[in-house]
Amino acid sequence: MNTVIHLFSGLLVFSLGAAVGSFLNVVIYRIPAGISLLYPPSRCPVCLTRLRPYDNIPILGWILLRGQCRYCHTSISYRYPLIETLTAILFLWVFLLLGWQWQTLSYWIFLSWLLALGMIDLDTLTLPHPLTKWGLITGVVIQTVMPGLTGGWQATLIGFSESVVAAVIGIWLFDLVRWGGAIAMKQDVMGGGDGKLAALIGAWLGWKLLLLTFFLGSTLGAIVGVGGIALGLIHRRQPIPFGPFLAVAAMVAALFGDALMNSYLDWLFPGMIQGIILAATHGGAIV
Template identity: 65%
Template sequence: MGSFLNVVIYRVPRGRSLLYPPSRCPICLTRLKPRDNIPILGWLFLRGQCRYCHAPISWRYPAIELLTALLYVLIVAVSGWQGQTLVLWLLSAWLLALALIDLDTMTLPHPLTKWGLITGLLARGLTTGLGGITEGIIAAVIGIWLFDLIRWGGAIAFNQEVMGGGDGKLAAMIGAWLGWQGLLVTFFLACALGGLMGGFGIALGWIQRRQPIPFGPFLAVAAIFSGLFGRQLIHLYLETFLPGVFVP
């Protein structure tokens, strides 16, 4: 899966097919053999160079493969083997691709968010039935409206764009997968994480005030965390601030 995500991250922003041409060196265009495409190990065996033209191969490729593997292991460790595990695997892969594309290009491609939303509704339908699909649709609407309100309000208050249009579509996709409760947990976690990282970045001089930074990666990390621990966080919050409130 991590190897496939590398293809998605590289080709989707460039408008290229995910199926054709097969994997090849971007420098000499030589088609890679199966032994060159072994996740992580292939890069190590080749010592980070193309077998044919010896052009350097970015360390990012095996890093994404390793990150995907570790993420999948974490999901199994937390949720065990069940239907929801497969859902979280697929969601986390989708989010990882979108997060890294946003870091690279400051965009969240519409085809990925659109099909991610549709796939999320189908996944909810398979795991929770028609009621789950209905909740997913409501959560998707809440997500895009919430972020559009922030976008419009920020533009009025600061006289500049404070959020890209793709963030609302990503929020709608997350709502389709996690429902409205998971969406709200994701929203608050992403805002907290983004504010914290932005504050550190400004304090350390890494970024300038009002410098655009991609919000998609914060949403992606928060959504994965919400998918794994969202219900526990909701119960903890209610027990702390609203004791006696029952959450099914």
């Protein structure tokens, strides 16, 4: 019976994630174009025919239509079901890690926001201010309210202050990198939106995981940039969006950040961390 419940819960979460991914496709396409998210209803961008509900089934709709509009037979990008599938997998992954709790919902919201911003930056080399602004505000609110559910007003105050401080660190850190890079390279090395995205990430994850995100995102961006130049896929002066790297790094930090940092500290200071813990818990000397 428990197995059936778990399978049903997993299928429900996967379906929810796919549905959210379908909405993210709308966000990714419409916000840069300045089109309302609510009107007009979903339609083919070529023949403008309004899509029927059965054409809009996440993932399955694209498969049943064989990647073509039912009405004008224009090809539908594979990216639509890909984003729906990726969102569904992320939702399921978070659920398997955390189960049914409020933190699960907050992670779903955060990862969805990152996915939308990363894809928009990849398409347009921009990070829309409304998305970064409201993502930051939502992060501060959630990181303020959630600790208070179990820890009272003191936890609420701590959550609020830590979230705001991390957001400030994020935007200052990236502004310093942007200004320093512009002086050293005599060209813009980072867009102004990247600092706002960093502030958003800091508001959600705190300053420690923000720094981990910065390290992972910079490393990933360097690997892709150097590799792309070496293979002739990217020109040396070609602008590369940093948002997607930050988004991927923040997802990794959110899901595995604590484990990564603990593993790194254990490798860097073997035995020291355990010794400190033993000394603190038993009141003895570090041996």
